[in-house]
Amino acid sequence: KSKRIAPRYCCENFRYLNVRTVKELAFPMSCFCDIGLQKLEPHMNCYGSFGIALPKEGCMQKGFQAVQYLNHEGALASDTKTAIRTAMATLNRESSTKPEEVLTNYLLHQLMYLKPYQGRTRFRVDGRTHDKCFADECEWRYIPDLSATDLPAAVVNQWQIDNYLLSYSAALIKCEKTLVEYEYNDLKYVMVDNADSFSFLLKEVENWRDEEQINTREMNVLLSKVVVWDEIKGDF
DSSP, rough: OOSSEOOOEEEOOGGGGOOOOEEEEHHHHHEOOOOOOOHHHHHHHHHHHHEOOOOOOOOHHHHHHEEEOOOOSSHHHHHHHHHHHHHHHHHHTTTHHHHHHHHHHHHHHHHTTTTSEEEEEEOOTOOOEEEEOOOOOOEEEOOOOTSSSSSSSSSSOOOHHHHHHHHHHHHHHHHGGGSSSSOOOGGGGEEEHHHHHHHHHHHHHHHHHHSHHHHHHHHHHHHTTEEEEHGGGGGG
16 A cells, blocks of 8 residues: 555574574565566465565666575685674774774675575464575565664664564654655566455455545556466466
């Protein structure tokens, strides 16, 4: 209805790096996957049956960035661990020398786009933990620039992670410049699971029109983008 996607603070587990000072960090982000419809069903089995598809070119212009999947047994992981330990030691000394600040800022930004190649995760659909190859998701992230706000670019304190992430995420919604905005014409698909969900969505959209929150043309454009997964999944 608002034609915008609001980032939220998501906690990422970095225990696979085996760096004592970096176990969990939370970053503001919206996550997307660069996968075709033929690969969608396993993804939906994990994350749910509803989604919005946006054109990749427009997303890249907004600053979306592909995630880097790391083999924690490889040389890149080893170098990353060494650099993180150095950066954290610098933070603990509260050094203000410029090269160290640059190193710390770069590594923090790198961590925002880093993910293990594989691991265990809780599926939203069944609530159980499964082994998963994260690289199959081809994840992209939108991470907003918070330099003009009072919100943290990263939350490193575990107590804050446990108690403040929801409040930080709620505050993000009020920051106009952090939102991903789009028009209904920009959408490729709006995915719903079955005909009942489509009927529910149809009634909601008609209510928006009746309340003059959207006009008839916008309603028709939006509904033309809807795909019912139960009706097309056999084609892939």
